[in-house]
Amino acid sequence: MSFHGESHPGIAPTPVETQGFRFNHTMLRIKDPARALAFYSRVLGMQVMRRLDFDEMSFSLYFLAHVEESHAVPEDVAARTAWTFSQTGILELTHNWGTEDDADFAYHDGNAEPQGFGHICISVPNLEAAQAWFDAHDATFIKRADQGKMKDVIFIKDPDGYWIEVVQADRMAGKGD
Template sequence: MSFQGEQYPGVKAPAAETDGFRLNHTMLRIKDPQAALDFYSRVFGMQVLRRLDFEEMQFSLYFLAKLEAGDEVPEDKARRSVWTFSQKGLLELTHNWGTEDQADFAYHDGNAEPQGFGHICFSVPDLDAAEAWFDANEVEFIKRSDQGKMPDVVFVKDVDGYWIEVVEAARMADKGD
């Protein structure tokens, strides 16, 4: 691998001790697992790789991925857990039991004040087709590809109000400096 990363103040060369480190997943807290799992499986085609329940602490973790041809997911739960925690780009949905029964309950989406967490992102092969798919599935748009100061970038919301950026890689070549 010859690419060494873009260099800016504060960037350090990776230490040998970090060899093998990889970003495995991003976690979002969800109110209602049935609604969230419906959204991510139906709208984004994700599959649940593993569910882990922690009864004493009253929460469940759902690890989702957009599997591709050739992915060989073990059937055995223990082996599948190991496989899951060795992957890249997973989404962990965390459900604290009982939140689904609280009418006024909502998580902070990170984009309201005070801002913090911003969004997750999916790349798609055809942004126009994705927008049509979102319309057909009544997905709430924050921004369409022809709106705002950044064309060719879409933002939608999931059922918990989290923002999801959607891009087509080929349309990103001329963005930024």
């Protein structure tokens, strides 16, 4: 029998009409695409799958993913766009043009008051190696793996102040109830 999710108050049976639905991406607004793309590509190893510009509305979208050699990413732009929107775990960075030129401009990170959005999460194969990598690349730590009440979890910040949780999957097995 296949897993059908945990049961909690408010959970309804999965409607057959939602078969094939999948979570595609999360969007973060960024001030400076050069800084943000440098961080996500150099520090977190993500690749830009597609950039979409909307001249009439003065913004650009950058869709990033961790791509493995086994992924057959289309070279053709239209096919790659469709492929991007069919994936799971994509990060969309939205740049409203001109924000990078305003020294006082900043987006709310969701963790300062009033709290709202919390963080995104990246899973890594080796937490200690990842922490050393972040140190070597001057990442801003909120919490290291050996700090706080929840051990084996790292939090770093991206250039816009958004929090990124970093976990090693097998170390999460014993967390919580």
